[in-house]
Every structure is written in structure tokens, then in C-alpha cells.
Amino acid sequence: MEKDQTENSAIHLTEDHIKAILMDIFLAGIDTSAITMIWAVTELARKPTAMKKAQNEIRSCVGKKGKLTENDVSQLKYLKMIIKETFRLHPPTVLLLPREAASQLKIGDYDIYPRTRIAVNVWAIGRNPDIWDNPEEFIPERFIDSLIDFKGQHFELLPFGAGRRICPGMNMGTAVLELALANLLYFFDWKVPSGMDIDMEEEVSIAVGKKEALTLIPVKYNIREDDETRHC
Numbered sequence: 236m237e238k239d240q241t242e243n244s245a246i247h248l249t250e251d252h253i254k255a256i257l258m259d260i261f262l263a264g265i266d267t268s269a270i271t272m273i274w275a276v277t278e279l280a281r282k283p284t285a286m287k288k289a290q291n292e293i294r295s296c297v298g299k300k301g302k303l304t305e306n307d308v309s310q311l312k313y314l315k316m317i318i319k320e321t322f323r324l325h326p327p328t329v330l331l332l333p334r335e336a337a338s339q340l341k342i343g344d345y346d347i348y349p350r351t352r353i354a355v356n357v358w359a360i361g362r363n364p365d366i367w368d369n370p371e372e373f374i375p376e377r378f379i380d381s382l383i384d385f386k387g388q389h390f391e392l393l394p395f396g397a398g399r400r401i402c403p404g405m406n407m408g409t410a411v412l413e414l415a416l417a418n419l420l421y422f423f424d425w426k427v428p429s430g431m432d433i434d435m436e437e438e439v440s441i442a443v444g445k446k447e448a449l450t451l452i453p454v455k456y457n458i459r460e461d462d463e464t465r466h467c
């Protein structure tokens with residue numbers, strides 16, 4: 236970045252800018268994606284039918300190629316539903332970033348005065364029974380015929396926020412998640428150790444992750460002779 240700077244650059248970046256950009260990527264970008272990945276695998280481990288369905292989709296798409304690319308991932312419809320459903324139940328930034336009312340307004344029965352700090356509880360919105368059927372249950376299929384997406388246009392599902400302060404790393408975060416999750420599901424079957432219950436307690440912090448580490452046994456998937464590469 237520093238090397239690309241010239242006298243005539245439209246934007247002049249100092250070393251402090253570069254440090255801040257890197258800090259943003261590490262603080263805002265890594266925990267959130269890692270936490271979402273852990274919740275997705277946790278939910279799938281608790282719902283083996285959904286895990287199997289996702290693996291069938293991925294394996295029949297990749298076939299004997301033995302390698303997943305971003306092009307493959309763009310075709311994986313069920314995987315994308317799993318990610319949406321994970322964001323609904325486990326948005327890592329549960330209260331988004333705080334807002335401040337610029338002027339007097341009314342939200343429902345509440346009068347909000349200027350400069351009031353407002354937190355949007357997207358965790359609660361994602362579990363609101365007035366919006367979602369069986370809200371506590373992990374059901375990726377609920378998105379089959381639904382137009383609801385998480386890009387800030389549908390207020391039922393706001394894991395990345397909305398408006399001018401929407402997460403600028405949304406596309407990168409989603410791409411990383413899709414590719415990493417697809418790889419984990421393609422290369423391994425995941426078993427819950429016998430006699431172990433999966434704990435769902437959350438660890439309250441800026442990004443809300445799983446309190447207890449997730450322990451699963453990976454079983455390497457062997458590509459079969461009859462696996463065909465289908466263009467999915």
C-alpha cells in the first residue's frame with residue numbers, strides 16, 4: 236500500500252491509516268467469521284440430516300475433482316441457506332454498532348429524544364416468533380422459497396447491519412465462510428463423540444461466540460469411483 240503511493244495519488248495513506256485498516260480486518264473481520272463458522276458446524280452436528288444434505292449437495296457438485304473452488308460454491312444453494320439460518324440464530328454482533336438519534340422520533344410507543352443511544356437487537360429479531368415459525372429451531376429449508384437475504388434490505392435478518400454503516404466486509408466475510416464451510420463438509424464427515432451433548436451456551440462479548448469449545452471427530456471422506464462431477 237505504501238509503495239503504491241505517489242505524489243498524485245487521489246488518497247494519501249499514512250502509516251497510521253494502513254495500521255488502522257489492518258486492525259479493522261483483524262478485529263472486525265476474523266472473529267466474526269470464525270464465530271459464525273463454529274455456530275454453523277455446531278448446528279449441523281446437532282442436525283445430521285441437514286449436514287448430510289449439505290454434504291450430498293457439495294460432493295455431487297465437486298465429484299471426482301477433489302477440489303472446491305469459489306465457482307462451485309456459488310452454485311451451492313443449500314449451503315447458502317445454512318449460512319442464512321446460522322446468521323438468523325447466531326448473528327455474531329448481536330446489538331450491531333450503537334446508533335445515536337439525530338432528532339426526536341417515535342419508535343412504537345417510545346419517544347426517543349435527540350442524542351439517545353440506540354442498540355438494535357438483531358439476535359432477538361432473528362428469534363421473534365411473530366416473524367419466524369419455530370424460531371428456536373435450525374431449519375435452513377425455511378429459506379427455500381423466501382426472498383429474505385442478509386444484505387441490509389430485509390430487516391428480519393440483519394447480521395451485517397443496514398444503512399450507511401453496514402459492514403463493509405460483508406462480501407469478503409460471506410465468501411470466506413462459504414468456501415471454508417464447504418471445504419470442511421466436503422472433505423470430512425463430522426461425528427459427535429459418543430456420550431457427549433453439544434452445549435449451546437453463548438459467551439457474551441463484543442462478538443457472541445460459543446462458550447464451550449466444539450469437539451467433533453473428523454472422518455476423512457474418500458472420493459468414490461462412482462462419484463461423478465456434475466455441473467451443479
Ligand code: HEM
Nearest residue numbers: 260263264267268328331332394395396397400402404408
Ligand atoms: C461473518 C462475518 C461478519 C459479520 C457477521 C460482520 C458484522 C458486522 C456488523 C453487524 C457490523 C456493524 C454494522 C451496523 O452497525 O450496521 C460490522 C461493521 C464492520 N465490519 Fe463487519 N462483519 C463480518 C465480517 C467483516 C470483515 C471480513 C471485515 C473486514 C475485512 C469487516 C469489517 C467491518 C468494519 C470495518 C466495520 C465498521 C464499519 C463502520 O463503522 O462504518 N467485517 N460488521
